[in-house]
Amino acid sequence: xxxxxxxxxxxxxxxxxxxxxxxxxxxxxxxxxxxxxxxxxxxxxxxxxxxxxxxxxxxxxxxxxxxxxxxxx
Numbered sequence: 001x002x003x004x005x006x007x008x009x010x011x012x013x014x015x016x017x018x019x020x021x022x023x024x025x026x027x028x029x030x031x032x033x034x035x036x037x038x039x040x041x042x043x044x045x046x047x048x049x050x051x052x053x054x055x056x057x058x059x060x061x062x063x064x065x066x067x068x069x070x071x072x073x
Contacts, residue, residue, distance in 0.1 A: 005042040012045070024048050 009028070015021050024045060031041045 003042065003046065005038045005045075008042050008045050 012021055012024050015024070027048065028041060028045055031044065036044075
């Protein structure tokens with residue numbers, strides 16, 4: 001079942017990085033100003049949210065790997 005745009009926008013605030021929230025909100029405003037459909041806005045914001053989550057996971061993994069490496073030196 002697809003999410004409504006309002007639901008997706010509400011989930012933006014759960015992103016742990018405030019800079020990423022700002023970027024996504026700016027992109028949403030850009031799409032609104034260019035008359036993008038709600039469906040198009042929702043899909044793009046959903047994708048950005050997932051990319052942001054993946055980036056956070058990768059950053060956490062990188063931090064863990066670096067910590068392990070430093071402990072082995």
